[in-house]
Amino acid sequence: MRVLLIGSGGREHALAAAMIEDPQLESLHVAPGNPGIAQIAICHAIDIDNNQAVIELAQQLDIDLVVVGPEKPLVNGLSDALRKVKIACFGPSAAAAQLEGSKDFAKQVMADAGVPTAKSYTCTNQAEIEKALDAFGAPYVVKHDGLAAGKGVVVTDDRAEALAHALLSARVVIEEFLDGPEVSLFGISDGAHIVAMQPAQDFKRAYDGDAGPNTGGMGAYSPLAWAPKDIMEQTLEKVLHPTIAEMAARGTPFVGLLYAGLALTKKGIRVIEFNARFGDPETQVLLPRLKTPLATLLYKAATGGLTDEMKLEFTNDCAVTVVLAAAGYPADPKVGEPITGLDDSPQTRIFQAGTKLKDGILHSSGGRVLAVTGKGADLTQARLAAYEVISQITLAGSHYRRDIALAASEIGEN
Numbered sequence: 001m002r003v004l005l006i007g008s009g010g011r012e013h014a015l016a017a018a019m020i021e022d023p024q025l026e027s028l029h030v031a032p033g034n035p036g037i038a039q040i041a042i043c044h045a046i047d048i049d050n051n052q053a054v055i056e057l058a059q060q061l062d063i064d065l066v067v068v069g070p071e072k073p074l075v076n077g078l079s080d081a082l083r084k085v086k087i088a089c090f091g092p093s094a095a096a097a098q099l100e101g102s103k104d105f106a107k108q109v110m111a112d113a114g115v116p117t118a119k120s121y122t123c124t125n126q127a128e129i130e131k132a133l134d135a136f137g138a139p140y141v142v143k144h145d146g147l148a149a150g151k152g153v154v155v156t157d158d159r160a161e162a163l164a165h166a167l168l169s170a171r172v173v174i175e176e177f178l179d180g181p182e183v184s185l186f187g188i189s190d191g192a193h194i195v196a197m198q199p200a201q202d203f204k205r206a207y208d209g210d211a212g213p214n215t216g217g218m219g220a221y222s223p224l225a226w227a228p229k230d231i232m233e234q235t236l237e238k239v240l241h242p243t244i245a246e247m248a249a250r251g252t253p254f255v256g257l258l259y260a261g262l263a264l265t266k267k268g269i270r271v272i273e274f275n276a277r278f279g280d281p282e283t284q285v286l287l288p289r290l291k292t293p294l295a296t297l298l299y300k301a302a303t304g305g306l307t308d309e310m311k312l313e314f315t316n317d318c319a320v321t322v323v324l325a326a327a328g329y330p331a332d333p334k335v336g337e338p339i340t341g342l343d344d345s346p347q348t349r350i351f352q353a354g355t356k357l358k359d360g361i362l363h364s365s366g367g368r369v370l371a372v373t374g375k376g377a378d379l380t381q382a383r384l385a386a387y388e389v390i391s392q393i394t395l396a397g398s399h400y401r402r403d404i405a406l407a408a409s410e411i412g413e414n
């Protein structure tokens with residue numbers, strides 16, 4: 001099988017590293033990729049927001065499967081364009097990617113499918129906004145309707161801040177605050193069937209102790225020993241199956257990765273958000289533990305070959321991913337600094353994200369620069385492995401959280 005992977009982040013590096021382990025894989029091409037990915041696959045510097053350029057590359061290379069990493073090309077209709085020319089694609093159509101692209105659309109689908117989520121109002125003017133804020137009270141949850149690269153959501157006790165954020169967007173979803181730990185659970189779907197990956201937890205705040213601004217994710221761990229034992233079955237039954245069935249019934253089947261961001265509340269699981277792609281950094285923590293050959297799995301999903309009985313196989317060990325962020329991340333990341341000390345140990349894997357080569361030397365080129373995943377028999381060992389490697393990496397002004405999976409490892413539930 002010849003695969004073309006679209007994207008350039010840490011998620012794509014982890015996808016590439018997992019796919020090259022699949023015995024069915026003949027060659028792996030990535031567009032545009034990054035210096036880390038270039039060590040394990042063939043990279044092509046094309047504009048991935050240009051659907052025609054991707055199609056031409058896939059045809060030139062005689063590609064059997066295109067795997068789309070980021071959400072933007074999905075919302076731009078890349079999957080539709082590929083399917084039109086009969087190239088198998090793992091990634092939803094533009095219509096189905098609206099599950100991520102529009103919070104209001106996701107809420108409507110969940111309502112129609114009976115999927116448990118926060119009560120909400122969609123508002124388009126100040127009077128509606130104020131009414132909704134007062135109906136729910138603090139803490140206020142305000143979400144811009146469209147894709148907002150992680151900046152669309154504000155959760156605050158300050159009504160004035162909530163109102164100001166709401167007024168920045170023509171259409172906002174205001175919803176009930178959900179109290180409880182958050183879990184990311186991914187389903188892989190062929191449009192009619194869906195199989196679940198194990199859950200992971202990510203750390204969204206920039207600094208230790210969940211302080212500081214929201215980020216794209218500063219780390220993750222898996223498995224979650226404290227989560228209900230049947231969390232995968234519950235999520236399949238209450239969230240993933242009904243959502244896939246609803247999307248199929250609407251004539252816009254969801255083929256690709258359905259990311260359910262869940263809150264485990266006292267009243268049960270509730271969906272906080274859907275994404276239409278693999279999460280970052282959850283992918284970097286989950287895929288090193290996946291035993292099921294990934295390229296074959298994604299090909300089956302892209303071509304209607306899954307069954308509901310299929311189960312994915314994971315190793316029994318634990319994994320912890322720690323993200324190295326540039327100085328100033330997330331507000332104003334400083335880029336273009338040299339990076340040294342990238343030495344994997346047998347228990348770790350370094351996944352590059354915001355990196356580029358300048359005169360043959362690795363430099364930072366984005367806010368989230370790289371991630372180190374450590375594995376071990378328990379979370380304590382996995383943490384040790386990851387932190388030993390990340391502490392040896394030098395990048396001026398960079399920072400990483402020291403408490404990824406710390407609380408879970410201290411409870412010693414593994």
Ligand code: AMP
Binds near residue numbers: 182
């Ligand atoms: P989202 O982009 O919808 O995932 O929101 C970003 C973050 O805001 C989530 O990971 C949560 O931490 C928080 N959040 C979103 N919706 C809610 C909610 N209804 N209740 C509590 N926190 C929320």
Ligand code: GLY
Binds near residue numbers: 202216217275278282
């Ligand atoms: N880890 C959060 C996201 O991928 O959106």
